[in-house]
Amino acid sequence: MEYKLPIGVNIDLETGVIPGAKKLVRRLSNLKGYFQDEDAYNELLKEDPVVYEVYAVEQEEKDGDLNFATTVLYPGKVGKEFFFTKGHFHAKADRAEIYYGIKGKGGMLLQTPEGKAEWIPMGPGTVVYVPPYWAHRTVNTSDEPFIFLAIYPADAGHDYGSIAEKGFSKLVIEENGEVKVIDNPRWKE
Numbered sequence: 001m002e003y004k005l006p007i008g009v010n011i012d013l014e015t016g017v018i019p020g021a022k023k024l025v026r027r028l029s030n031l032k033g034y035f036q037d038e039d040a041y042n043e044l045l046k047e048d049p050v051v052y053e054v055y056a057v058e059q060e061e062k063d064g065d066l067n068f069a070t071t072v073l074y075p076g077k078v079g080k081e082f083f084f085t086k087g088h089f090h091a092k093a094d095r096a097e098i099y100y101g102i103k104g105k106g107g108m109l110l111q112t113p114e115g116k117a118e119w120i121p122m123g124p125g126t127v128v129y130v131p132p133y134w135a136h137r138t139v140n141t142s143d144e145p146f147i148f149l150a151i152y153p154a155d156a157g158h159d160y161g162s163i164a165e166k167g168f169s170k171l172v173i174e175e176n177g178e179v180k181v182i183d184n185p186r187w188k189e
């Protein structure tokens, strides 16, 4: 039997960087169709800001193994809507996940396949358990980068399809200087 070697790394708690991890950058142009306000989207697209970066340490997609990744979700808004990650179901839909808040403030939107949504505020030290079958998206509701760690089964995979098409049934917006979680007017079941 060939054994894999253990890994020990220190996450930079200020920047979210995991040394040696694979870096993925998602700009606004990678999120076409995700935000409600298309005019605001097209205006901001001129700058095409980085919305989030992911530092991932991933294994082969095998049952029993684990991946981990930090995400640095930058502050910003498209119209009233706060910057967010794409959000996904797992390709193996029954795979769960754990998130851990490192720095900054935001939250997670979770949703069942039928569209029942939950909002969990997150800050440094918050642990979120994402149960099997729930889609999940993180949102930065502050004006600082929101940094968190995710730990997920190596065979979970990502299913972006239905969220890319229909979004979440709730939106996280700023109105009169307050963070509000409202019904998505464009949501169709």
Ligand SMILES: O=P(O)(O)OC[C@H]1O[C@](O)(CO)[C@@H](O)[C@@H]1O
Pocket (backbone or CB within 6 Å): 054, 056, 069, 070, 071, 085, 086, 087, 088, 097, 136, 137, 149, 150, 152, 158
């Ligand atoms: O994959 P998304 O929805 O773009 O969100 C990015 C974050 O979610 C994960 O896919 C884990 O759920 C990580 O790779 C990363 O932390």
Ligand SMILES: [Fe+2]
Pocket (backbone or CB within 6 Å): 088, 089, 090, 097, 136, 152
């Ligand atoms: Fe996930």
